[in-house]
Amino acid sequence: MGKPKILKLILKNFVSKPATLHYPLKEYRVIKFPYEHTLIEEDARGRHYADLTKCTGCSLCKLDCPADAIEMIPIPEGYEAPKINPRKIYPVVNYFRCVFCYRCVTICPVNAYITTSEYRLASPESIDSSQLSLSTLKKASGG
Ligand code: SF4
């Protein structure tokens, strides 16, 4: 590419709008730019978690997860474990391992998974569904 062509290209790019969207969200930014929403489909597969008022602790979702992203763990003390869950265990999705195939959602015999289109899951720490799932349970009295 000759010099005039390069100069023309540099000038063009210098005055044109960026092709990318401003990201991340305003509250995380040091430099303030106008916030732009990333458009996604309403039914996009995002963060999902088990509603523990429905979950029976059967472990089917864990057994069928192709990414080995689900761990069954005990419902901690301080929460009222429902009678439908005699083993008092629940599935925790590791969002770092999950490939969002939603196999767990479709295979659950009691439709216990709550689905969302939330895709903003980047975090410096490991993130999972435990707190969201536990928020579906009542706290035990005195807990
Ligand atoms: S979420 Fe559904 S499939 Fe998974 S353990 Fe609970 S009841 Fe079983």
Ligand code: SF4
């Ligand atoms: S969406 Fe797929 S990969 Fe993620 S936890 Fe469910 S079954 Fe596993």
